[in-house]
Amino acid sequence: MSLSVLSCALSPVGFAFEIGTGGGMVTYGDDRALPCLHSWMQTSFGVLLAITNSGEKNSAFAQQTALAHLSYSQNLPRSRVLEANIGVGAILFRTTVNQTLPEGGASTALSRAAGLALGLRWKPELGRNLRARVSWDALYVPPGYSAVYLAFGHAQSLSAGLGWDF
Amino acid sequence: MRNILRLVFACIAFVSLPAAAYRTGIAGGSLGLGNGHSNAADFASPISYRGHFTFKNKLDVSLAATHVLVGRVYDFKSAAFVVPAAGYLADGNGSGPGVSATFGFTFFCWALCLYSEFQQQLGATPSRALVSGYAVRVGIDYTNEK
Numbered sequence: 001m002s003l004s005v006l007s008c009a010l011s012p013v014g015f016a017f018e019i020g021t022g023g024g025m026v027t028y029g030d031d032r033a034l035p036c037l038h039s040w041m042q043t044s045f046g047v048l049l050a051i052t053n054s055g056e057k058n059s060a061f062a063q064q065t066a067l068a069h070l071s072y073s074q075n076l077p078r079s080r081v082l083e084a085n086i087g088v089g090a091i092l093f094r095t096t097v098n099q100t101l102p103e104g105g106a107s108t109a110l111s112r113a114a115g116l117a118l119g120l121r122w123k124p125e126l127g128r129n130l131r132a133r134v135s136w137d138a139l140y141v142p143p144g145y146s147a148v149y150l151a152f153g154h155a156q157s158l159s160a161g162l163g164w165d166f
Numbered sequence: 167m168r169n170i171l172r173l174v175f176a177c178i179a180f181v182s183l184p185a186a187a188y189r190t191g192i193a194g195g196s197l198g199l200g201n202g203h204s205n206a207a208d209f210a211s212p213i214s215y216r217g218h219f220t221f222k223n224k225l226d227v228s229l230a231a232t233h234v235l236v237g238r239v240y241d242f243k244s245a246a247f248v249v250p251a252a253g254y255l256a257d258g259n260g261s262g263p264g265v266s267a268t269f270g271f272t273f274f275c276w277a278l279c280l281y282s283e284f285q286q287q288l289g290a291t292p293s294r295a296l297v298s299g300y301a302v303r304v305g306i307d308y309t310n311e312k
Contacts, residue, residue: 027298029198031259076240076248084240084248084269118284120250120267136267138286140302149206150196150302156286 016044020133022161026054026067028091029154034065038135038159048073048085050119050137052157064094067139067155069117081124089117089139091155113153115141129165134158189239190219193283193305197232199258204300216285216303228266232256232299233287235266245272247281255289257299264289264297272307279307 019041026036036054052067071087093111119137126132141153194215198204208214216230220239226249228235237251249268255261270283282304289297 027296029298031296031298033296074242077242079240082240082250086246086269116284118267118269118286120248136265136286136288138267138284138300140284140300150304151204151206152196152198152300152302154198154204154286154300156288156298156300158288 016165018042018131018163018165020131020161020163022133022135022159024135024157024159024161026052026065026157026159027155028065036067036157036159038157038161040133040135040161040163042073042163046073047071048087050135052137052159059098061098062096066092067137067157068092069119069137069139071117071119073119073121081122083121083123085117085119085121085137087117088114090114091139091141113141115139115152123163126162131163131165132160133163134160188220188222188224189307189309190217191279191281191305191307192217193281193303195301195303198300199232204302207302214301214303216301216305226251228253228268232301233266237266237268246270247272255287255297255299257287257297259295259297260291260293262289262291262297275307275309279309281305281307 021039024036024038025033027033034054036052038052040050042048048071050069055064069087069089071085073083073085076082076084091113096106096108098106117139121133121135123131123133136158138156143153192215194209196204196207197214213231218228220226224239226237226239233255235251235253237249240248247270251266255264264287266287268283268285270281272279272281285301287299
């Protein structure tokens with residue numbers, strides 16, 4: 001109900017947005033594919049905010065990871081269903097090592113990195129306001145000043161989901 | 167490896183015939199082979215190079231030591247380009263079928279065009295290992311576009 005009201009309120013100025021979620025796989029350059037949850041919001045002006053969450057837990061450690069990017073997205077020339085985006089992104093790792101510290105408890109570390117976000121997606125229309133979306137996003141992280149050597153860290157996700165236009 | 171480079175150059179020379187090729191070139195730089203992170207740019211190593219040729223219908227064929235790809239070039243008015251492609255990939259884990267996306271930007275053209283590109287790949291080996299190499303390159307293109 002509230003979303004319908006919001007949609008009506010925004011439509012006179014030609015503003016629309018799409019919200020969606022889905023799942024897929026993500027890899028952080030360590031040759032492992034982890035399952036992930038992918039959520040996004042995209043405006044009719046092409047501004048895209050996407051977050052990919054993943055995590056893993058075993059007897060030694062637990063890690064939660066968020067890969068987010070804010071990008072400008074545009075249809076590929078002469079294509080109605082293919083889009084590409086460019087923007088900035090970041091990765092946040094929260095790692096808890098399951099070891100008993102002298103003072104008790106486990107040690108937790110938070111690490112982060114930021115870089116260039118590039119992506120490609122296929123988003124066919126399924127219904128009046130419903131769209132499917134297959135997203136392939138990548139984040140290129142320059143390790144300090146070594147960008148002059150073109151060396152980058154790399155993470156990428158491949159996900160599929162459904163989005164709703166408001 | 168030297169033979170592979172010769173083969174790449176021979177292929178580029180062959181398809182650079184004005185009647186056939188719309189754009190052709192070679193790019194080198196930094197390559198990530200799926201073993202953690204990329205190496206620094208190494209222009210002396212043939213494995214860092216990628217040769218490509220694009221036909222007038224925007225069909226693009228890309229050859230490198232780490233892939234053989236066929237894709238389609240989408241050119242933006244802003245001199246940016248995107249090339250989704252599919253083919254055969256290789257990295258430190260092995261080789262197998264997969265897809266690739268190349269995002270590039272042409273800096274300027276004066277007889278030849280200078281461009282940079284980010285390329286990501288995603289595929290799988292027959293033993294289901296991930297093939298996820300990537301590259302950051304700078305290149306030179308020749309085009310007969312009027």
